[in-house]
Amino acid sequence: MYDQTNALPPLPGVGYKPQHFIALMADPAPVGWLEIHAENYMGDGGRPLAQLRALAERFPISVHGVGLSIGGEGRLDPDHLARLKHLVGWLNPASFSEHLAWSTHDSHFLNDLLPLPYTDATLTRVADHIDEVHEVLGRRMLLENPSSYLAFAESTWSETDFLREVARRTGCGLLLDVNNVFVSATNLGYAPQAYIADYPLELVGEIHLAGHDEDQDDHGLPLLIDSHGSEVADPVWALLDLTLDQAGARPLLVEWDTDVPDWPVLAEEARRADRALARIAA
Amino acid sequence: MxxxxxxxxxxxxxxxxxxxxxxxxxxxxxxxxxxxxxxxxxxxxxxxxxxxxxxxxxxxxxxxxxxxxxxxxxxxxxxxxxxxxxxxxxxxxxxxxxxxxxxxxGYLADVARLELAMRRAYHAADAAPLDPARLQALDDDTLRAARFTLSPAVQVLRSPWPVLDVYRYTLTPGSPKPQATAQHVLIARPGFDPEPHLLPPGGAAFVAALMDGAPFGTALQAAGETFDLPATLGLLLQTGALTDLTH
Incomplete structure (x- = not known):
């Protein structure tokens, strides 16, 4: 029923920022594809859409939603689903992905990816919402693992089992954010390598990399913040190597969303992702 | 639990x-x-x-x-x-x-309204500007009866404050210090970058009437005695504010 192939190439990509438009059009190497945040391209016209049309002629595009609130207790916003359908319809991107999170409650959008308890009730709700996305968009989506700062007492599922079961019920693929894995594992006190070992890598259509900040909790324990405002940390690159050893080559995305650097800095991160892919090909 | x-x-x-x-x-x-x-x-x-x-x-x-x-x-x-x-x-x-x-x-809210209008214009639908030759080809009577389509980016802000001067003085180094006066502003988007322009007396009423779908002649009456038509029309054409006309 749905296109089961992920059309993103197993190459480095970057999260697109308008200030990099000219540099990317002039010499994108080693970037082989781009990811956009869906909500930034839902205006009626102007420069954002003109740039996106130009980029889509040169690069495979991944549309990454940050506002659908798939884990929300209420129904999915039909207006927002219709906007996504419109964008995905005219752009025909190589991939569409969203988050295991909620962000809207009672029509108030909170502009953050908020956490979910891993319970049977959440599982049913998330699976129903993904079924609806599949139905409306007519394509299979990828679901991204969150970065966690806390846990829910009521949770009865591990995150990896939860994701595996959502994928089994809905047929969705997964977007593995290895920085989120590292952040969550550090924050909640488990080994990130164990998470990767438990994770259904065969379902991964895309991998995310990003920088994080370091803080401390009330007990002086490390509290990592998924800030997307710096270089990818060395232990996250190491976790990527471990993941690629087991999963094989996948599309790798470098995200940098706050304090966005000049193009050469981001291109260097993409080259590092390229070397990680070259290492497993050797 | x-x-x-x-x-x-x-x-x-x-x-x-x-x-x-x-x-x-x-x-x-x-x-x-x-x-x-x-x-x-x-x-x-x-x-x-x-x-x-x-x-x-x-x-x-x-x-x-x-x-x-x-x-x-x-x-x-x-x-x-x-x-x-x-x-x-x-x-x-x-x-x-x-x-x-x-x-x-007191001017703060209107400066915020101007910024909101600029943002709306930035994301507004694209529209090709009207060819001025189509305007020049009309005789007076036809022009008076003609109705115009304005670009979706176009907005008019009427303020009792020197809203555009405050906006420029705040964001653009070297802009003159605002003097106490009312200002009416046209927001339009030639190309991709929205621009705010000061409207001459009567200009805001004229553009608002055109936006409401009034014929050119009716908009002229709405603009009043002191209206500077050549300046206003020149501004509308130069900023791509007019996109079509029917007569």
Whole structure:
């Protein structure tokens, strides 16, 4: 029923920022594809859409939603689903992905990816919402693992089992954010390598990399913040190597969303992702 | 086992005086404490930064500290109505107008309205400008009966304050100091960059009438005795504000 192939190439990509438009059009190497945040391209016209049309002629595009609130207790916003359908319809991107999170409650959008308890009730709700996305968009989506700062007492599922079961019920693929894995594992006190070992890598259509900040909790324990405002940390690159050893080559995305650097800095991160892919090909 | 509803999670996010909801833990099973504050901070900072990006002149006029305070009050009162952050802040001008501690800065709300109009123009649908030759080809009677289509980017702001001068003085170094006067502003978008332009006397009424679909002759009457038609028409053509005409 749905296109089961992920059309993103197993190459480095970057999260697109308008200030990099000219540099990317002039010499994108080693970037082989781009990811956009869906909500930034839902205006009626102007420069954002003109740039996106130009980029889509040169690069495979991944549309990454940050506002659908798939884990929300209420129904999915039909207006927002219709906007996504419109964008995905005219752009025909190589991939569409969203988050295991909620962000809207009672029509108030909170502009953050908020956490979910891993319970049977959440599982049913998330699976129903993904079924609806599949139905409306007519394509299979990828679901991204969150970065966690806390846990829910009521949770009865591990995150990896939860994701595996959502994928089994809905047929969705997964977007593995290895920085989120590292952040969550550090924050909640488990080994990130164990998470990767438990994770259904065969379902991964895309991998995310990003920088994080370091803080401390009330007990002086490390509290990592998924800030997307710096270089990818060395232990996250190491976790990527471990993941690629087991999963094989996948599309790798470098995200940098706050304090966005000049193009050469981001291109260097993409080259590092390229070397990680070259290492497993050797 | 306490279940944490999204209702209670959200309520405590926006009100730091509320306790962290029960049932949120750290990795060792202790209460989440300031881990929950990460979400509080993410929401407040991201909405405040969206307002600072959308209202750069207001942010500069108030200064970082005051802006953070005012934005913090506003964002607790009004969160985005959709995930389209490009639309966030439509109620901010009215909020400023009703915010008594800033009552001595009467122009503030209109400067915010101008910034909102600029943002709307930036994201408005594309439209090809009218070829001036089509206008010149009309005889007087036909022109009077003609109706115009305006670009979706076009907006008119009428202010009792020198709103455009305050906006420029705040954001553009070297701009002249504002003098006490009312200003009417046309916001249009030739190409991709919105531009605010001062409208001559009668211009705002003229453009508003055209936008309402009135014939050119009726719009002329609405503009009044002192209307400077050549200047206004020149501005509309030069900024791509007119896109079509029917007669």
């Amino acid at each position: 306490s279940a944490v509803s999204q209702d209670s999670f959200r309520a405590a996010l926006l009100d730091a005086s509320r306790p962290v909801p029960d049932g949120l833990l750290d990795g060792a099973g202790r209460p989440a404490g300031r881990r929950y504050a990460v979400y509080r901070n993410n929401v407040a900072v991201s909405l405040r930064e969206a307002l600072a990006t959308g209202f750069p002149a207001i942010a500069k006029l108030l200064g970082d500290e005051n802006f953070a305070h005012v934005a913090g009050l506003y964002l607790r009162q009004e969160q985005p109505g959709s995930p389209l952050m490009m639309m966030y802040g439509t109620g901010f001008p009215d909020f400023l107008a009703g915010f008594e501690p800033l009552g001595h800065l």
